[in-house]
Amino acid sequence: MRVVKKKERSVNIPTIEEVENEQKRLRHQAVYQRTLRGTIAVLLVVAAISVLVATLWMPVLQIYGSSMSPTLEAGQIVVSVKTNQLKTGEVVAFWQGNKLLVKRVIAGPGQWVDIDMDGNVTVDGKELTEDYLDVKALGNCDVDLPHQVEESRWFLMGDNRDVSVDSRSAAIGDVSKDQIEGKIVFRIWPLKEFGSIQ
Incomplete structure (x- = not known):
């Protein structure tokens, strides 16, 4: 300079x-x-x-509690897809009051559900093969069995049958289409279990 x-x-x-x-x-x-x-x-x-x-379209949800164990555990994060087409065996999220619950579809509108004392589930007289369960149990059941699912409603149960409060309880009963938030399709957390929900 x-x-x-x-x-x-x-x-x-x-x-x-x-x-x-x-x-x-x-x-x-x-x-x-x-x-x-x-x-x-x-x-x-x-x-x-x-x-x-x-x-x-694709709400992301965190799992609380153990009612869907072993399929879904507390703390896991899943993605759901909004749909009106449900099939037996699919896992869905639905509103019960102001709570969002996650359970498995057992039977659809008009179908007959029966559960014996050992926890074996039959739908329209045919026993379900439930490979996703660790233990079968009758659980918290205060509905009259056999039970016919109401029209436009679904009978849902948790995979941890001993502790799950679901359609077997009159407090929840059959779940209407309007209550259903979506079908759980994917687990995104924890990363080691990243993948689709069976």
């Missing part, structure tokens, strides 16, 4: 190299700010879309 004296006052005049370095710094700063604003905008859009998808 050259120093020029003028009337006993020194004036600093930048060199060409210093001017070029300052221009580079300003250009870099402008590019950085544009990139940062663009990245934030993209992240906000992605977050908004994720919230919309999670709310409208």
Whole structure:
């Protein structure tokens, strides 16, 4: 940098190299700010879309309690898909008052359900093969058996039959289509168990 004296006052005049370095710094700063604003905008859009998808089409749920053990354990996070087409054996989430519960579809509208003292379940006279259970049990059952499922409703049971409060209890009973939030299709947490729900 050259120093020029003028009337006993020194004036600093930048060199060409210093001017070029300052221009580079300003250009870099402008590019950085544009990139940062663009990245934030993209992240906000992605977050908004994720919230919309999670709310409208694929709700993400955390499992509490042990009523679906061993299939689903407390603390696991699952994804559900909104659907009106349910099949026996599928796991669904449904609203009971202000609580969201997760159970397995055992029977559909109009079907007859019976459960013996050993916990063997029959639907329309045919015994279900329930490989997903650790232990069979009659559990908390205060509905009259055999039980015919009401129209437009579903008979649901937890996989941990000893502790699950489900359609076997008059407190819940048959679950209407309007109560059903969606079908549980995927486990996303913990990562070691990442995958589809059988």
